[in-house]
Amino acid sequence: MSAKDGNTLDRILDTAESLMQTRGYNAFSFRDLAKIIEIKPASVHYYFQNKGDLGKALVMRYSKRFETARDCLDRLNVTSAEKLDRYVDLLSDGFQLKGRMCLCGVLAAEASTLPSDVVEEVRTFFVANETWLATLLESGRQSGDLRFEGAAIEAAQSLFAALEGALMSAWTFSSNARLNAAGKWLVASLKT
Amino acid sequence: MSAKDGNTLDRILDTAESLMQTRGYNAFSFRDLAKIIEIKPASVHYYFQNKGDLGKALVMRYSKRFETARDCLDRLNVTSAEKLDRYVDLLSDGFQLKGRMCLCGVLAAEASTLPSDVVEEVRTFFVANETWLATLLESGRQSGDLRFEGAAIEAAQSLFAALEGALMSAWTFSSNARLNAAGKWLVASLKT
DNA sequence: GTCTATAAGATGATAGAC
DNA sequence: GTCTATCATCTTATAGAC
Numbered sequence: 265m266s267a268k269d270g271n272t273l274d275r276i277l278d279t280a281e282s283l284m285q286t287r288g289y290n291a292f293s294f295r296d297l298a299k300i301i302e303i304k305p306a307s308v309h310y311y312f313q314n315k316g317d318l319g320k321a322l323v324m325r326y327s328k329r330f331e332t333a334r335d336c337l338d339r340l341n342v343t344s345a346e347k348l349d350r351y352v353d354l355l356s357d358g359f360q361l362k363g364r365m366c367l368c369g370v371l372a373a374e375a376s377t378l379p380s381d382v383v384e385e386v387r388t389f390f391v392a393n394e395t396w397l398a399t400l401l402e403s404g405r406q407s408g409d410l411r412f413e414g415a416a417i418e419a420a421q422s423l424f425a426a427l428e429g430a431l432m433s434a435w436t437f438s439s440n441a442r443l444n445a446a447g448k449w450l451v452a453s454l455k456t
Numbered sequence: 457m458s459a460k461d462g463n464t465l466d467r468i469l470d471t472a473e474s475l476m477q478t479r480g481y482n483a484f485s486f487r488d489l490a491k492i493i494e495i496k497p498a499s500v501h502y503y504f505q506n507k508g509d510l511g512k513a514l515v516m517r518y519s520k521r522f523e524t525a526r527d528c529l530d531r532l533n534v535t536s537a538e539k540l541d542r543y544v545d546l547l548s549d550g551f552q553l554k555g556r557m558c559l560c561g562v563l564a565a566e567a568s569t570l571p572s573d574v575v576e577e578v579r580t581f582f583v584a585n586e587t588w589l590a591t592l593l594e595s596g597r598q599s600g601d602l603r604f605e606g607a608a609i610e611a612a613q614s615l616f617a618a619l620e621g622a623l624m625s626a627w628t629f630s631s632n633a634r635l636n637a638a639g640k641w642l643v644a645s646l647k648t
Numbered sequence: 649g650t651c652t653a654t655a656a657g658a659t660g661a662t663a664g665a666c
Numbered sequence: 667g668t669c670t671a672t673c674a675t676c677t678t679a680t681a682g683a684c
Contacts, residue, residue: 306668309661315659315661373561373562374480374483376627377479377483383628412645413644433564436582498651503649
């Protein structure tokens with residue numbers, strides 16, 4: 265480590281994550297990143313040979329954090345409807361607390377311009393969330409505190425996409441109110 | 457006009473629209489555009505002084521087309537529920553028929569990196585669609601063929617964001633099936 | 649209207665010194 | 667590990683000839 269505190273790798277990851285969440289993949293550069301953490305662009309290449317490697321690492325780390333958070337929700341002793349509310353909060357937190365888009369939401373929009381292994385990780389993030397939501401929804405339907413028609417996986421895919429859309433709309437208008445309203449509206453239609 | 461048929465301005469607009477819908481704002485350049493229509497980048501600057509001007513013109517043209525299409529829907533002699541189905545088709549068409557994202561959906565994700573007048577036009581597109589949807593939803597609620605809780609404008613904002621999210625998810629997975637399923641699922645919860 | 653020429657700066661990377 | 671130096675290439679323009 266040379267500048268500031270902490271190790272360089274973590275500082276690269278944290279700063280790059282913030283940049284990608286706010287600017288997307290194509291509008292951020294190693295230079296921007298290096299400038300902020302006060303190292304040289306070449307030093308970033310020591311940790312990540314190229315931009316795609318960094319992107320992939322960021323999405324994987326982001327995905328793992330969400331997996332951990334979903335695991336925490338699983339251990340809560342509350343109704344499915346309550347878990348769903350908390351899950352919406354989880355997805356919303358990055359925007360509400362830090363003014364950032366969902367990392368995988370921004371990257372999804374840029375999908376066709378990303379290195380293929382980065383898109384693959386983004387898809388993995390989507391699928392992991394959809395799968396978890398499908399289980400939650402089905403479980404809520406069984407216990408009677410959630411209601412929806414058709415296959416749980418289709419409901420889950422639709423709901424997750426809708427939540428990402430709500431984030432994108434809130435992002436475009438810089439509006440917490442929009443995100444809150446949309447989140448509540450989407451969940452309300454699932455409650456019995 | 458010099459190359460191919462038609463006038464250069466229209467060819468610039470059509471090609472740039474396609475590029476922006478598939479790559480977004482930051483991953484397309486005047487060079488890419490000029491190469492496709494076989495003119496020089498400098499010639500593009502004759503029509504649009506800078507990239508932001510082109511972006512703004514594209515969003516305005518896109519918005520107008522949607523306005524016209526919504527007007528057509530308004531003149532149909534069908535139920536609100538049926539109009540809603542057709543509106544979902546309208547939003548889906550660009551993806552289903554041409555494999556493109558919604559122009560304003562991609563740009564929304566890049567909002568923080570766009571020239572301010574481009575973001576403004578994107579917001580205008582959102583608001584126009586939300587406003588139209590709010591009227592449709594309220595009208596459907598009155599006539600009894602649509603059902604939802606709360607203010608129509610909030611439902612409309614949530615629904616529009618959800619549809620844009622469905623497009624983004626379909627875009628990420630290159631999947632018509634995802635878009636169809638999500639569209640139907642969202643609308644189904646509104647039908648009585 | 650379209651071109652050539654050109655500019656200043658950004659970008660993604662690499663080689664090799666320290 | 668971090669740096670300097672350097673790279674080829676791209677990007678967003680502008681000036682001015684044709």
